[in-house]
Amino acid sequence: MTADPSRDPQTARRDKRIALGILGLVGATVLIGALAPMGQSAGHKAAVLAPADDPACAEWGDGCKVCRRLETGPACSLPGIACTPGKVACLRGTGEP
Template sequence: MSALPLTDPQTTRRDKRIVWGIVGLIAATVLIGTFGPARTKPPALAPAEDPACAEWGDGCKVCRRLESGFACSLPGIACTPGAMACLRGTGEP
C-alpha cells in the first residue's frame, strides 16, 4: 500500500497566497489608519467666546452679553449644573 500525500501542493500554494493576501490587507489598513489624514472637527467655541451667542447658561445660572462685557445670575442653593449651552443668539429677540 502506498501512502497518499496529506496535502496537495497546489492547495498549499493557494492557501499561502490567501494568507499573504490577508496579511497584506491588514498591514495596508494599519498603515492607512496611522498615516492617513485625521478627520477632526475644529473645537467648538464656548458660549462666552462665541460672539453670535447673546445669552448662555448651564441650567443653574444664566449669563448675558452686555455692551460693557457680560453679566451672570447667581445659581440656586440646590442646583446641579449641566452642560453650558447657548440659549439665545444675537439675532434672536
C-alpha cells in the first residue's frame, strides 16, 4: 500500500481517531445492551393481565385495530393508514353480548 501524496498526515491521524472513537461507542453500546437486564424482574410482575392474555376479555383494541377472541384463536382488523394507536383496552368481556 503506497502513501497518497495528496493526503495530509495530520488529517489521516484525525480521521483514524474519529473512526476509533465511533468504533468504541458502538462497542460500548453493544456491551451495555448485552449486560443490561431485560424485561421486568420476578418481583415486579404486572398485577393485571393484558386484554389479549385475559381469557375474560372477548374483544380488545387500541383505537386503530380491534381484536376478537375466536375458537380458532384471536382475529384482528387492520389499522387505518393515518391511525395513531392508543392504550390497549378490553372492549367487551366474555359474558357480555
